[in-house]
Amino acid sequence: MATVRERLLAAAAELIAERGWGAVSTRVLAERAGVGSGVVHYHFPSTRAVLVEASVGALRGALDGVPDLLAAAADPEAALDALLAALDGAGGQELFTETFLAATRDDDLRHAVAAVLTEFRQVVATWLAERGVPTPDATAAVLAAAVDGVLLHRALDPSLSRALVVPVLGRVLR
Numbered sequence: 001m002a003t004v005r006e007r008l009l010a011a012a013a014e015l016i017a018e019r020g021w022g023a024v025s026t027r028v029l030a031e032r033a034g035v036g037s038g039v040v041h042y043h044f045p046s047t048r049a050v051l052v053e054a055s056v057g058a059l060r061g062a063l064d065g066v067p068d069l070l071a072a073a074a075d076p077e078a079a080l081d082a083l084l085a086a087l088d089g090a091g092g093q094e095l096f097t098e099t100f101l102a103a104t105r106d107d108d109l110r111h112a113v114a115a116v117l118t119e120f121r122q123v124v125a126t127w128l129a130e131r132g133v134p135t136p137d138a139t140a141a142v143l144a145a146a147v148d149g150v151l152l153h154r155a156l157d158p159s160l161s162r163a164l165v166v167p168v169l170g171r172v173l174r
Helices: 004-019 026-033 037-043 047-063 066-072 076-089 093-103 107-130 136-156 162-173
Strands: none
Touching: 004 026, 004 037, 004 047, 004 093, 026 037, 026 047, 037 047, 047 093, 047 107, 066 076, 066 107, 076 136, 076 162, 093 107, 093 136, 107 136, 136 162
16 A cells, blocks of 8 residues: 555646646645645645655656666667657656646756756667767757657647657657
8 A cells, every 4th residue: 555655746746747737735635645734744845845756756757667668679760669658658748748847937846857857868878879879969868858849749739649750750860
């Protein structure tokens, strides 16, 4: 059974995705987690702190498997396809979008998200370098930005599928 802290983090991630960052109050968070409002502040210094930990934790969780995913890919297009499939499967598109938007107005969150993105870029750059892709650091940065952009655009246009995106981005990596 999940601890109260884990339930609060899971509830926060769900609520950010469903309602948006600014619509998550202590009361709503506590109700979703099945606890009293005071319990939120027993485990976290603020509702914002729960939201930051939940969203950054979700980003880290979505990217944890990237090294194995890349290692199993035969070529850059297969890697892109697997990466986008993993992000699709993470169920976090709305959470990630809300987190990125909130990070534009919250320095602590921006730094935490930037740290996760830096780690992701380093993993991708290493994989690209091992395959002889020119300028792997710059390519990884642009690729990460492109994937983030795809996620943001999917919020407006769900037809922006992997089948459409992978061949186009794959050409960039060749």
